[in-house]
Amino acid sequence: MDGTDVPMLVPAEHLTSGRVLEGRHAAQLGAEPDWDTFRALFPLLRTDRYLAACSQGPLATPVEVAVRRFMDSWRTWGNPWEAEWMPLVRTAAAKFAHLIGAPPESVGTTASVSAALATVLSALDFRERRKVVVSTLEFPSVLDILVALRDAGRIELDVLEPVAGDLPLSLVDRAIDEQTALVCVSSVSYRSGSQLPVREIADLAHERGALCLVDAYQSLGALKLDVADVRADVVVSGTLKYLLGTPGVALLYARPELAAALEPTATGWRAQSDPFSVRLDRLDYADGGARFEAGTPSIIACYAADAALELLLTIGSTAIEGRILRLARAFVEGLQARGVVPLGPTGPGQLGPMVAVPVRGDPYEWQYRLAREERVITSARGKALRFAFHCYSTPDDVEACLDILDRTQCAIRA
Numbered sequence: 001m002d003g004t005d006v007p008m009l010v011p012a013e014h015l016t017s018g019r020v021l022e023g024r025h026a027a028q029l030g031a032e033p034d035w036d037t038f039r040a041l042f043p044l045l046r047t048d049r050y051l052a053a054c055s056q057g058p059l060a061t062p063v064e065v066a067v068r069r070f071m072d073s074w075r076t077w078g079n080p081w082e083a084e085w086m087p088l089v090r091t092a093a094a095k096f097a098h099l100i101g102a103p104p105e106s107v108g109t110t111a112s113v114s115a116a117l118a119t120v121l122s123a124l125d126f127r128e129r130r131k132v133v134v135s136t137l138e139f140p141s142v143l144d145i146l147v148a149l150r151d152a153g154r155i156e157l158d159v160l161e162p163v164a165g166d167l168p169l170s171l172v173d174r175a176i177d178e179q180t181a182l183v184c185v186s187s188v189s190y191r192s193g194s195q196l197p198v199r200e201i202a203d204l205a206h207e208r209g210a211l212c213l214v215d216a217y218q219s220l221g222a223l224k225l226d227v228a229d230v231r232a233d234v235v236v237s238g239t240l241k242y243l244l245g246t247p248g249v250a251l252l253y254a255r256p257e258l259a260a261a262l263e264p265t266a267t268g269w270r271a272q273s274d275p276f277s278v279r280l281d282r283l284d285y286a287d288g289g290a291r292f293e294a295g296t297p298s299i300i301a302c303y304a305a306d307a308a309l310e311l312l313l314t315i316g317s318t319a320i321e322g323r324i325l326r327l328a329r330a331f332v333e334g335l336q337a338r339g340v341v342p343l344g345p346t347g348p349g350q351l352g353p354m355v356a357v358p359v360r361g362d363p364y365e366w367q368y369r370l371a372r373e374e375r376v377i378t379s380a381r382g383k384a385l386r387f388a389f390h391c392y393s394t395p396d397d398v399e400a401c402l403d404i405l406d407r408t409q410c411a412i413r414a
């Protein structure tokens, strides 16, 4: 597939009806996933084993085609903002909403997860309740933004330290009190790879009148997340990891009743109900997730996200999660048999798509060496080498990774 057959200036109704992946792939994948067919959509997997979706997902051919469709539309039409580009942005957001079981209008696009967080925080009133609870399992950006707000005198910060890589619920329970405005938690820690008990944490937050913001960047695309089930107030995620898109766009869900009450001060023209009117008396925010937007989104990244989401929705989260957790479990059992203890807890409900293996020496050296010598692409972080499974991964990948750990002796044994 080279993308030259892709129609240009796709009518908006085609974009919203799930026909972006029309034809070959959707038909081949069908209701029961054909994993070999899915795997064949990733050219890189013909030569390399790919275990780095916790850092960046590999390029799928339908995503490449979508990026070319953007180039075609730009080359041919110049500025098809209303005819094609903005409807596509809304479609991509709607697909994300569908993925997490949210109403389409409850999702907005932002430039990054960092931008999404800053926008949400700019809308919260910390005068009555000043405290934000967070742990060091969160991605640095989350902590950076919160520390900046603390140092500016806007919030008090309670930073929890994990116990043996875990965030015990009792710790969170003790931290949330009547002064707490917000709890920020990842669905899966970028560092330990473990799932965190977001649903229970959201319940604790709500019991005490606080809000819960879930950073789902390290799980969406790999694990199921339904906002009705998790009861999160805000969910943020970028698209470039397990969601298989490119850098350049992030997505933000806000519970509709909460969104209606929030007025971000980190804002811009796209957050307004009429983006082109200038209101000097009072801003008139758009409804739903759109009120957390700011400036022009990365259209090219939205094309990629749209196609990638279509691909994942075609397979379905249940099948994807099942396969990934089976593979990750087999890897963990192989590690345990070798006396290697992954960084985070790996019990039922705790194991995520990524397993962080503590290694001897410099993990980045191992990452480059495995990529160069073994054509196994992993992702180093901290003192660990991260092995991230997706539904294109195979039992053979698991065996090959364990075999490499045996041969190189890079993993630290307990």
Ligand SMILES: Cc1ncc(COP(=O)(O)O)c(C=O)c1O
Residues within 6 Å of the ligand: 111, 112, 113, 114, 115, 139, 141, 186, 189, 190, 215, 216, 217, 218, 238, 250
């Ligand atoms: C869990 C998590 N949150 C946030 C981020 C940062 O996202 P962004 O670069 O879009 O701000 C990352 C990036 O790796 C991440 O893994």
